[in-house]
Amino acid sequence: MSITNTQSSRGPSLRRAPRLFTHSIRGWLPIAPFIGFVAVFLLMPAVVVFQRALGRVDGPKAPMVEAITGQYRKSFIFSMQLSAITAILGVIIGTMVAGSIVRLGHRRGIRNAFTGYSAVAANLGGIPLAFAFLAALGMQGLITKLLKTTGVDLIGMGFKVSDFWGIVVVYLYFQIPLMTLIMLPALDGLKPTWREAAANLGAGDRQYWRFVALPLLLPSLIAGFLLLFANAFSAYATAYALSSGSSKLVPVQIRFFLQGNTITGKENLGYALAAWMIIIMTVSMTGFIMLRRRAERWRR
Amino acid sequence: MKQRNILAKCVLIVIGLFYVLPMLSMARFAFQRVPMALLGWDTLFKRWTIQPLFTMMSDPIFRQSAFLSLRLAFLSALVTLLVLVPTVVYVHVSMMRARPVVEIISVLPFVVPAIALVVGIAGAFRDLAPWFIRSDYSLVPFYVIIALPFTFRSIDNGLASIDVKTLVDASRSLGASWTRTLWSVIVPNIRVAVASASFLTMTVVLGEFTIASLLLKETLPLILSQSQGREPQGSFAVGLVLLVITASLLGLINRFSRRRNMAQSVTLL
Numbered sequence: 001m002s003i004t005n006t007q008s009s010r011g012p013s014l015r016r017a018p019r020l021f022t023h024s025i026r027g028w029l030p031i032a033p034f035i036g037f038v039a040v041f042l043l044m045p046a047v048v049v050f051q052r053a054l055g056r057v058d059g060p061k062a063p064m065v066e067a068i069t070g071q072y073r074k075s076f077i078f079s080m081q082l083s084a085i086t087a088i089l090g091v092i093i094g095t096m097v098a099g100s101i102v103r104l105g106h107r108r109g110i111r112n113a114f115t116g117y118s119a120v121a122a123n124l125g126g127i128p129l130a131f132a133f134l135a136a137l138g139m140q141g142l143i144t145k146l147l148k149t150t151g152v153d154l155i156g157m158g159f160k161v162s163d164f165w166g167i168v169v170v171y172l173y174f175q176i177p178l179m180t181l182i183m184l185p186a187l188d189g190l191k192p193t194w195r196e197a198a199a200n201l202g203a204g205d206r207q208y209w210r211f212v213a214l215p216l217l218l219p220s221l222i223a224g225f226l227l228l229f230a231n232a233f234s235a236y237a238t239a240y241a242l243s244s245g246s247s248k249l250v251p252v253q254i255r256f257f258l259q260g261n262t263i264t265g266k267e268n269l270g271y272a273l274a275a276w277m278i279i280i281m282t283v284s285m286t287g288f289i290m291l292r293r294r295a296e297r298w299r300r
Numbered sequence: 301m302k303q304r305n306i307l308a309k310c311v312l313i314v315i316g317l318f319y320v321l322p323m324l325s326m327a328r329f330a331f332q333r334v335p336m337a338l339l340g341w342d343t344l345f346k347r348w349t350i351q352p353l354f355t356m357m358s359d360p361i362f363r364q365s366a367f368l369s370l371r372l373a374f375l376s377a378l379v380t381l382l383v384l385v386p387t388v389v390y391v392h393v394s395m396m397r398a399r400p401v402v403e404i405i406s407v408l409p410f411v412v413p414a415i416a417l418v419v420g421i422a423g424a425f426r427d428l429a430p431w432f433i434r435s436d437y438s439l440v441p442f443y444v445i446i447a448l449p450f451t452f453r454s455i456d457n458g459l460a461s462i463d464v465k466t467l468v469d470a471s472r473s474l475g476a477s478w479t480r481t482l483w484s485v486i487v488p489n490i491r492v493a494v495a496s497a498s499f500l501t502m503t504v505v506l507g508e509f510t511i512a513s514l515l516l517k518e519t520l521p522l523i524l525s526q527s528q529g530r531e532p533q534g535s536f537a538v539g540l541v542l543l544v545i546t547a548s549l550l551g552l553i554n555r556f557s558r559r560r561n562m563a564q565s566v567t568l569l
Contacts, residue, residue, distance in 0.1 A: 027395050031402065034387040038405050038448070041441040045420025046412050052423055097315050100308035110312065117319060120550045126507040127521045128539035128546075131528070132322040135329040135536060140336040142325035173322065176315065234413030237509035241525050251415040251510070258419055258514050271423065274416035281411040289407075 046278060052271035067272035072253065076276065079233060079250040082164060086171040087228035091221060093172070094179020101180070102187045115184065118177030125174055130241035133170045137161045162243035170238060175228050182227070186220035186295060223291035230284040234277070250277060323543070330537035353541070356534035362523055368436060369520035373505040376443040377498035380451050383444065384497065388452065389486055392459045393468050399456075406452035409445050414510035417442065421515070436517050443511075447504040451497040457557075458493020459486075492556045499549040506542060 053063055061069070068076060101111050136143045137154070138161055144154050160166050190213055198208045236251040250273060257270025328339075333347040356362050391399050412420075421442065425433045432438050464486065471481040487494060509521040520542065527535045 028398065030390045031387055031395070031398055034383055034402070035405065037383050037441070038408065038445065042409060042412065042417070042445045045417055045424045047420075048423040049416060049420040093315070096311050100311040103305060103308040104312070114312065114316075116551060116554055119554045120547045121319060123503065123550055124507075124543065124546065126509050127525050128326075128507070128543045129322075131524075131536050131539040132326040132543070136322040136325035142328055142336075143321055145336055145339065146321075173318070176318075230410070234415075236413070236415050237507075237513075237521070237525075240509070241528070251413070254415050254419060255514065258422060270419055274419040277413050277416045278411060281413060285407075285411050 049271050049274045049278065052268050053275035055268060063268035063272035064275065066269055067276055072250075072269075072273065075248050075250050075253045075273075078164075078248045080280075082167060082171075082249070083229045083232035086168050086175050086232045087225050089168065089172060090175030090179045090228045091225050094176045094224070095183045095221065097176060097180045098183035098187055101184065114180070118180045120177075122174050122178040122181060125235060126237040127241045129170065129173060130238045133161055133166075133173070134242070137166065137169065162247075167239050167242060167247075170242060171232050171235065175232065178231065179224050179228060182220060182224040183217075186217055190216065219291045219295035223288050223295055226284045226288040226291065230281055230288065233284070234281060323540075326536055326540050326543075330533055330540050350537070352531075352533035352537040356527075356531060356538050359527075359531075359534075361518070362527070362534075362538070365518050365520045365523040368518065369506055372437070372439055372443065372519065373502040375437065375440045376447070376505050377501040379440055380444045380447060380497055380501045381494060384448075384451055384455050385487065385494070386482065388455045388459060389464065389482060392456075392464045403452065403456070407449045409448050414446065414508070415514075417445075418511045418514045421511070433515060439505075439508075439512060439515070439517055439519070443501065443505045443508060446508065446511075447501040450500045450504075454493050454496040454500060454553075454557075455490065458490035458496075462489050464489075496553040496556060499553050503546045503549050507546060 053067075055063075066072065097114065101114050104110050133141075135141055137159075138144065139155060141161075147154055161170065194212055195208055198212050203211065234251075236249070239247050239249055240252060240255075254270055254273045254277075257267065257273070330352055331348050331350055333349060334343050387402065391402055409417075421433065425438075467485050467489065468481055471485040472478075476485065507521060508519070509525065512519040513522050513525070520538075524535050524539055524542075
């Protein structure tokens with residue numbers, strides 16, 4: 001410890017100059033390459049998006065306003081509905097899975113298999129996942145056929161993988177495991193002593209869940225919802241591959257403005273759509289991070 | 301109690317099927333030459349073949365894209381380590397108060413979806429450095445950025461689990477230079493984290509579609525999506541191989557991190 005300190009505060013300029021200021025600049029210097037890298041390849045593109053979105057008005061409306069009116073408004077509503085529904089279903093089913101794992105906790109094998117696969121599946125996506133579901137739930141899909149032999153006619157019911165509900169089911173493939181991973185530590189954190197304490201004070205099962213467990217789990221549940229929402233909202237490749245690019249999702253709308261590496265037509269509108277996406281993502285991720293901190297308060 | 305256990309088992313069985321069946325469907329579609337209408341108990345094990353995979357692999361366009369994706373994956377992992385390891389080591393050794401700042405910077409990529417990032421990339425670099433986005437390798441820094449929230453976590457956790465200050469003091473007092481300390485003292489001690497970060501970057505690169513497709517780079521996922529109509533069996537076969545590779549890399553990381561008692565380095569939690 002002492003050696004490192006003398007190392008970092010060595011050097012003649014340090015003793016001569018106003019100590020605090022120089023020290024802090026010097027201290028930050030080795031981090032500069034990292035910050036520079038992020039600034040050039042992430043912040044600069046993001047700033048350009050906002051600059052152009054808020055810049056010169058070439059139509060009757062400002063691009064940021066036009067991006068949330070008419071067909072683009074419909075796109076945003078479609079995208080947000082899709083994200084919200086997959087998030088809600090993901091929260092409910094993912095929590096059920098986590099609860100089931102905890103309940104069968106004495107079987108380590110089951111727990112390890114599910115957490116291990118969840119960690120993998122939560123990060124799957126893109127083109128291959130779309131392929132898997134086309135093979136499973138498409139017209140000639142395996143699950144479609146299996147269900148038909150048990151008397152459920154998916155296609156006859158009007159189900160299509162490329163439709164709204166189809167995309168919902170596909171997204172659940174990564175949403176459910178993600179939620180399971182969020183809820184497992186939260187459920188593990190419910191200490192048996194709390195339950196006993198509640199019982200000693202005369203609380204029934206239902207009262208324990210309503211007044212003790214639920215308030216403790218609520219931050220995790222809401223944080224999970226926000227993360228899943230953001231996760232679905234920013235996804236693009238899977239939906240694109242499922243519906244051959246004809247979907248109403250915001251990212252696909254943005255794609256129309258971006259051909260190759262140039263933005264064509266009403267170019268500022270493309271930037272404005274992207275800017276709104278960043279705003280929505282920022283709001284939900286900030287909420288997620290704040291709630292996650294709150295949720296961790298009760299864990300040791 | 302008993303009844304609830306049965307309910308829990310039912311939930312896990314249904315979800316287990318939901319996880320497994322799409323993968324099985326994909327495998328069947330890719331590797332079995334029996335039309336769906338004829339599939340039944342008697343044809344279940346007939347005419348399985350890995351020919352579609354070979355058909356794809358002999359396609360020069362596909363081969364080029366696969367090699368491009370592999371090169372991008374290795375380069376991105378390398379750049380990730382070069383950018384991240386010295387920074388995070390420095391923060392842990394003598395600038396812990398900078399850690400919250402570095403952490404916030406490294407989760408920033410989450411709030412910029414790939415599609416918004418690519419719009420900004422086109423806007424920022426098209427005029428400024430057209431030669432840059434024309435090159436296939438321009439994808440590397442952006443892939444490093446996309447993977448950053450995961451890779452930072454991994455390296456950060458790795459360093460938190462060792463006594464990095466003592467190691468540095470010992471190494472420096474024995475006369476080792478900073479580079480030597482970093483390369484032959486710290487890195488070997490966090491090799492699991494380094495491997496995890498590299499694997500995470502590779503899984504990101506092997507799966508990324510949005511940026512590559514809009515910058516017209518013919519990476520593996522892009523060629524897969526294009527050849528879906530022309531060569532369905534082959535592209536599904538390659539898609540499955542890709543999923544298996546991704547899953548194995550993520551599974552490996554998960555296994556490492558569990559052994560080191562730093563679970564959940566895979567997700568951002």
